[in-house]
Amino acid sequence: MTATATGGRTGGDRPVRPRVRGARGRLLGRQPLGLALAAPYLVFLLVVFAYPVCFAVWMSFHDYFFAAPGAQVDQPFVGFDNYVQVFSDPAVRQSFANVGIFLVINVPLTVVLSLVLANALDRVVRARTFFRVSYYVPYVTASVAVVAVWLFLFSKNGLVNTLLGPLAPDPSWLVNSSLAMPVIAFFVTWKGLGFYILLYLAALQNVPRELYESVSMDGGGRLRAFFSVTVPGVRPATLLVVLLSTITGANLFTEPYLLTGGGGPNGASASPVLLIYQKGIEQGNPGMAAAIGVVLMILVLIIAAVQRRFVGGEER
Numbered sequence: 001m002t003a004t005a006t007g008g009r010t011g012g013d014r015p016v017r018p019r020v021r022g023a024r025g026r027l028l029g030r031q032p033l034g035l036a037l038a039a040p041y042l043v044f045l046l047v048v049f050a051y052p053v054c055f056a057v058w059m060s061f062h063d064y065f066f067a068a069p070g071a072q073v074d075q076p077f078v079g080f081d082n083y084v085q086v087f088s089d090p091a092v093r094q095s096f097a098n099v100g101i102f103l104v105i106n107v108p109l110t111v112v113l114s115l116v117l118a119n120a121l122d123r124v125v126r127a128r129t130f131f132r133v134s135y136y137v138p139y140v141t142a143s144v145a146v147v148a149v150w151l152f153l154f155s156k157n158g159l160v161n162t163l164l165g166p167l168a169p170d171p172s173w174l175v176n177s178s179l180a181m182p183v184i185a186f187f188v189t190w191k192g193l194g195f196y197i198l199l200y201l202a203a204l205q206n207v208p209r210e211l212y213e214s215v216s217m218d219g220g221g222r223l224r225a226f227f228s229v230t231v232p233g234v235r236p237a238t239l240l241v242v243l244l245s246t247i248t249g250a251n252l253f254t255e256p257y258l259l260t261g262g263g264g265p266n267g268a269s270a271s272p273v274l275l276i277y278q279k280g281i282e283q284g285n286p287g288m289a290a291a292i293g294v295v296l297m298i299l300v301l302i303i304a305a306v307q308r309r310f311v312g313g314e315e316r
Contacts, residue, residue, distance in 0.1 A: 053297070059290035066286060082291035092292060095263075095270045096299075098181050102271070103249045103303075105185035110245045111238060114193055118200030119230055132201070136194035143191070147258045150187055174260050177268035184255045184269055192248065196241050203237035204230070239311045243304055250300045253277065272296045 060082050067073045086092050121131055138146060153159050154173040161168035169176055173183045207229060215225040231238075252271040256263050262278075263270030272292055280289030 056290045056293050059287055060294050062287060064287045064290070065284060078287070082287045083295070085288050086291045086295060091267055091270065092272070092275060094267050095272045095275050096296075098267075098269060099250060099252060099271050101181050102185045102188075102252060103246060105182055106189050106249050107242060107245045109185070109189045110192065110196055111241055113189065114196035114241060115200050115231075115234065115238070117193070118197045118204060119226060121197065122201060122204045132197075135197050138191045139194040141191075143254045144258065146191060147187075147255070150183075150259065154183060171265075175265050177265050180256075180260050180265065180269040184252075184259055187259065188249070188252070188255055192245070196245070199237050199241060200234055203234040207233035235311075239308065242307050242311050246303055246307065247300060250296060250303075 061077060061079060062075045063078050063081075064075050065073070117135065121128065121135075124131060151158075151174070155161075156172040156175075158172075161172060169179060173179050211229045211233070212225050215228060220228065251273050253273040256269040256271055256274055257277075260269040263274050273296070276289045276292050279292065280286040
């Protein structure tokens, strides 16, 4: 019998799935509803992130300056002139060195302290909520209010110098070119610690308790369990903490602006983002400010890629 059935089954009675054909199917994909739900956030990303980045890149290649709305002004193409100014300006080079010092102190300290404290809080039975809220309060407190406390602590006649007595540094902490950036790094670490502790606390819930029991049965103590079970178990969270603290540190602005009066002493605590504000707004050179921002963005992407490679974000 040579007749072929035209029902809906071919090749071993397997059901034939209908396919969405044509340009509409290729555009909307298999789940048009999912695309519709994601569309508002996609528009938000394009308007708030993608467009400003593209505009900043365009500005960095032009002699751009701010003008009144509707005014037609010449903004000639200058090529890499703004980037030449960036790399030849000692203040800009110093700001990148400053943020490098900040990241070397802040990122490892953030990872170690937040993981150790999260592990300790995970074992606390009594007053657990109190301790968790206590660590989180500085993170949600306005920076201006917290900065006032640190200015009181680390000023020349502040509480820290009073306690240290003759051991207090001279010049004092925030006006000392060698100590200003480390003090800012410790401040940012302390203020943001609560957020990273919560990330680690969430990651610790996914570590199987049977692994700790196995270490205990093998005669291992808490220290061995921490390094053999906890640290590998929260590896994805560690990568996230490293990336977030790096991005936050690279965008440092409020702390040096408030603690050291705008990057003092003599630019020892100035950050690239602070220079972007000074060059673009105060000094009227937005083209150079945009070039600083582009260089900073490229460096952060490179650092993030290296961290993802070595901290362990990719499975081999």
